[in-house]
Amino acid sequence: MRFVDEFRDAELGRALAGEILAMVEPGRHYKVMEVCGGHTHSIYKYGVDDLLPANVELVHGPGCPVCVIPMGRVDDGIAVAREPGVIFTCFGDMMRVPGSAGTLLEAKAEGADVRMVYSPLDALRIAKANPEREVVFFAIGFETTAPSTALTLRRARAEGVRNFSCMCSHVTIVPPLRALLDSPDLRLDGFIGPGHVSTVVGARPFEFIPRGYGKPVVIAGFEPLDILQAIHMILLQLGQGRCEVENQYKRVVPWEGNARALEVMAEVFELRPHFEWRGLGFISQSGLKLSEAYADYDAERRFSVPGVRVADPKACQCGEVLKGVIKPWECKVFGTACTPERPIGTCMVSSEGACAAYYNFGRFAREREVV
Amino acid sequence: MSCGSEHCITCGDDGVPMRVLHLDDARGLALCEDGGGERHTVETELVAPVAPGDEVLVHAGVALVAL
Numbered sequence: 475m476r477f478v479d480e481f482r483d484a485e486l487g488r489a490l491a492g493e494i495l496a497m498v499e500p501g502r503h504y505k506v507m508e509v510c511g512g513h514t515h516s517i518y519k520y521g522v523d524d525l526l527p528a529n530v531e532l533v534h535g536p537g538c539p540v541c542v543i544p545m546g547r548v549d550d551g552i553a554v555a556r557e558p559g560v561i562f563t564c565f566g567d568m569m570r571v572p573g574s575a576g577t578l579l580e581a582k583a584e585g586a587d588v589r590m591v592y593s594p595l596d597a598l599r600i601a602k603a604n605p606e607r608e609v610v611f612f613a614i615g616f617e618t619t620a621p622s623t624a625l626t627l628r629r630a631r632a633e634g635v636r637n638f639s640c641m642c643s644h645v646t647i648v649p650p651l652r653a654l655l656d657s658p659d660l661r662l663d664g665f666i667g668p669g670h671v672s673t674v675v676g677a678r679p680f681e682f683i684p685r686g687y688g689k690p691v692v693i694a695g696f697e698p699l700d701i702l703q704a705i706h707m708i709l710l711q712l713g714q715g716r717c718e719v720e721n722q723y724k725r726v727v728p729w730e731g732n733a734r735a736l737e738v739m740a741e742v743f744e745l746r747p748h749f750e751w752r753g754l755g756f757i758s759q760s761g762l763k764l765s766e767a768y769a770d771y772d773a774e775r776r777f778s779v780p781g782v783r784v785a786d787p788k789a790c791q792c793g794e795v796l797k798g799v800i801k802p803w804e805c806k807v808f809g810t811a812c813t814p815e816r817p818i819g820t821c822m823v824s825s826e827g828a829c830a831a832y833y834n835f836g837r838f839a840r841e842r843e844v845v
Numbered sequence: 846m847s848c849g850s851e852h853c854i855t856c857g858d859d860g861v862p863m864r865v866l867h868l869d870d871a872r873g874l875a876l877c878e879d880g881g882g883e884r885h886t887v888e889t890e891l892v893a894p895v896a897p898g899d900e901v902l903v904h905a906g907v908a909l910v911a912l
Contacts (some may be wrong), residue, residue, distance in 0.1 A: 593906025622905040670860045673909045
């Protein structure tokens with residue numbers, strides 16, 4: 475397939491790995507954070523880190539939208555799903571995220587009408603097919619996914635669909651990055667920027683990282699050669715004493731992003747003063763809610779939502795994993811009490827979660843021997 | 846359980862290149878086909894105008910970029 479096969483070429487990968495090896499300064503330890511969960515997934519699926527020198531360490535960032543949803547928010551979703559007459563729709567991975575008393579999948583088993591959808595448009599279709607029921611869409615995701623929710627809400631209003639509402643848990647990428655950069659226990663040399671989020675927001679929002687914190691950012695695609703090339707570009711910037719935002723994923727990401735997507739988001743959403751992130755706590759202006767113009771479609775106004783804050787499970791160290799302070803296998807419950815079949819923390823739920831990526835691709839066995 | 850593919854839909858990773866087959870201009874939707882031959886209804890408003898034969902990158906039912 476175009477744009478795929480040529481970015482998985484093993485020979486080119488080895489050549490690039492050789493160049494990276496020649497670039498690193500012996501004795502210096504490089505820590506590079508891949509922001510997006512999709513990058514984490516690709517890194518372990520293709521064994522990208524095995525091609526890197528021992529002193530180049532990849533740190534997994536907070537960019538998996540499922541992994542950052544706190545337990546209280548899941549409980550709120552389950553409470554709405556249990557309301558009589560409600561059809562509760564969400565993306566598949568969200569159904570397995572544990573709340574304080576079970577998952578949406580378990581609520582479904584107990585009789586709640588919870589349905590998996592592939593897009594918010596599917597949820598709207600369910601609403602149109604069931605006019606006597608209230609259909610709620612649990613909207614999660616970064617700026618990549620938020621335009622899809624925004625367009626669907628605009629369509630619902632244009633088509634006069636009144637039995638559709640949205641429980642908005644969309645988040646934005648810049649505030650958690652700023653929180654991480656301000657965190658005293660984290661030392662990073664550079665960032666692999668999120669590829670598809672940038673198709674919407676563009677490259678400009680990341681300029682605060684080189685300007686304010688002196689770290690290079692390279693926006694990258696998701697194939698193994700994309701990631702290797704991004705690491706190469708970061709190391710080149712570090713070696714030459716440069717520090718800027720570069721775009722490795724030019725074949726997809728325009729520097730300015732998608733202005734129309736940003737417009738529709740600005741019309742439908744507004745920033746919440748605070749939003750709670752699993753493991754990272756409350757971050758100012760990091761979450762989206764529906765704007766006043768779309769208040770009629772806000773499930774949090776239409777239904778009674780408990781809104782209770784629930785502390786993360788004590789055994790779970792997702793917070794440290796999300797901050798890149800510990801590796802997944804260093805968590806006390808990794809692969810024992812916490813597995814993809816029975817996750818305790820959300821990093822083990824989604825295939826993009828760092829813990830699930832390690833677990834599924836067999837990293838834990840070798841790494842544990844090292845530990 | 847994942848969302849049907851090996852990736853979770855909500856992750857930015859889930860950008861699927863698709864080819865536009867047919868346009869429904871009145872509703873702002875397009876019938877698109879992915880690399881595996883599966884067909885999907887896609888919102889094309891954010892990348893309009895597109896024409897049959899064009900390639901777009903689709904995330905959660907919305908074309909985000911014309912390739």
